[in-house]
Amino acid sequence: MPVLPTIAIVGRPNVGKSTLFNRLVGKKLALVDDRPGVTRDRREGEATLLGLDFRIVDTAGFEDEDPQTLPGRMRAQTQAAVSDADAALFLFDARVGVTPLDEEMGRWLRNGDTPVILAGNKAEGKAGESGLLDAFKLGFGEAIPLSAEHGEGLVDLFEAIRPIVDDFDPGEVEDEEGTDGPLKLAIVGRPNAGKSTLVNQMLGEDRMITGPEAGITRDSIAIDWEWFGKPVRLIDTAGLRRKAKVEDKLERLSAADTQRAIDFAEVVVLLLDATRGLEAQDLRIASQVIEEGRALIVAVSKWDVAENAPSLFQGIRGALDDGLAQVKGLPLITVSGVTGRGVDQLIQAAFATREAWSARVGTGELNRWFERALEANPPPAPGGKRIKLRYLTQARTRPPTFVLFGTRVDQLPESYRRYLVNGIRRELGFGAVPVRLNLRAPKNPFGG
CATH class of the missing domain: 3.40.50.300 (P-loop containing nucleotide triphosphate hydrolases)
Known part of the structure; x- marks a missing residue:
């Protein structure tokens, strides 16, 4: 997995941080709702913007609350996310303009070492023009006009993020080849x-x-x-x-x-x-x-x-x-x-x-066990007609799935299926993982 630069989206509640996060990662990972304060923990994802690859972090809305309260603990998570990031994307609501809480966030970000990109969201049409002009007093220069919901302003956002990505030094990356993945x-x-x-x-x-x-x-x-x-x-x-x-x-x-x-x-x-x-x-x-x-x-x-x-x-x-x-x-x-x-x-x-x-059992080993299982407990004969079980094969893993072939298998009682599944789990090393057993009968050439 490549090491990517990290950008944290920060802002007060309900300015559209999660909507922008979802647009940048290309899927609806973060919960979005009209009410403020939906996001509480940091959520991370891999973002792509016009060919730029980076890691994006969605954070909780910044609120001025006591550190012992839930909003206060959420604020501490946001501060930690900015501290760990290579840049902070400071989002405000361009239609509302700069609020006192936005100004407080601006002072906090200016006192830190993390580079800041300022963007005014919900700026579609002309509704956000005055808010974007008002944003100069935050001290981060001209704000990028954005509409996370409609995908407007992404080219300007690309130009602002590109220097962060270009200057990023991933350091030494360990070779993960040969692992089974996380x-x-x-x-x-x-x-x-x-x-x-x-x-x-x-x-x-x-x-x-x-x-x-x-x-x-x-x-x-x-x-x-x-x-x-x-x-x-x-x-x-x-x-x-x-x-x-x-x-x-x-x-x-x-x-x-x-x-x-x-x-x-x-x-x-x-x-x-x-x-x-x-x-x-x-x-x-x-x-x-x-x-x-x-x-x-x-x-x-x-x-x-x-x-x-x-x-x-x-x-x-x-x-x-x-x-x-x-x-x-x-x-x-x-x-x-x-x-x-x-x-x-x-x-x-x-x-x-x-x-x-994830384990797979060879067909030979599987059918040797199957023969022993049939010998120890033959299948029943409902109505006096014998159920003929022919062979067993493992169709897939994750979860282990087996296919049992035989005649009249639709008559096989559930208790006998459980006997076979429990035997597979107990004697073939599958432990307590779920095991699936599907039944298949050969097609009758004279049927119909």
């Missing part, structure tokens, strides 16, 4: 289960906003990271509640974003709250992950404050095996986002699970 690891769970705290512990920095309020994370945030030299792409997601309780449009968008994160992931960590145990919603989320064919690990967070820990662990283990019988024996790991307990064990299990999820 482990795509999504952290999911109910609101306030400790997902962002765990991600911050993994990264060793306060990368995600955390706090006692439930539902702080709204977007699915992907972060590149390394664990003992192995690349990992961490995805922190919004908390998932029961659909019946989700009435707000923004929460529905967040839930859909989490679903896309599950689709994108290779391994999904379902994070439970040790203070609440395993709830029905946790099992629903787990079933959703398994149905999508993703490899699943269950982690119990806040283990440093768990009461009656041995009994709690055994209770969760039993409930998982009963509620998710199709993948009995899921890895169950206890972690603490505060102390770091269990983090290395969790990542180690994630790499091992991805390996099983």
Whole structure:
């Protein structure tokens, strides 16, 4: 993966930062809504603008609030993003003009070392002319007129960004050839289960906003990271509640974003709250992950404050095996986002699970096992007519998918399919990853 210069989009709430971010990355990655304050954490993506490639960061709206409040913690994330960036793209609303909060942001940016590009958004037509003239008092020269929604002004933005890209020195880039690519690891769970705290512990920095309020994370945030030299792409997601309780449009968008994160992931960590145990919603989320064919690990967070820990662990283990019988024996790991307990064990299990999820068994080995399985437990003969199972082959990996050929396979009971799937998982090294078994009967030449 090439190293690219980073540009952070900053501005007060609702000036169109996420709309511009989505246009530059070429897809709707960031949630967009008419209300201010939708974006809370930093979201990163690879942008292309008229042939220029760079990394773009969408940040939370800059607000003048106490650092201990949620808006204050969001502001700290924005400040960190600018500090890490090669340039800041300072966006204001050209139709509204320069506000006192814009002026405060300007003073803060002028006191820093990060180069600043000033742009007035929503400048389509003549509505933004006075606002663009007013922007000279911010001290960054002439503002670029933009319309992120309609794609206007991108040539001028290209001219402003090009020197940043041309002057960028990537330094030494390690050769990643021969690796299997980064482990795509999504952290999911109910609101306030400790997902962002765990991600911050993994990264060793306060990368995600955390706090006692439930539902702080709204977007699915992907972060590149390394664990003992192995690349990992961490995805922190919004908390998932029961659909019946989700009435707000923004929460529905967040839930859909989490679903896309599950689709994108290779391994999904379902994070439970040790203070609440395993709830029905946790099992629903787990079933959703398994149905999508993703490899699943269950982690119990806040283990440093768990009461009656041995009994709690055994209770969760039993409930998982009963509620998710199709993948009995899921890895169950206890972690603490505060102390770091269990983090290395969790990542180690994630790499091992991805390996099983990506494994392929040779046809010879597979059918030798298949013959032993048929001999130990022959298929039934419904109505006195024997079901003839001929051979088994692995059609694909990620998730492991097998095709069983035979006659009258449509009569094969579900219990016998489960017998075969459990045997494949247990005896051929697939562990607790989801395994799919499709049935195929040879076409009857005399049919019809």
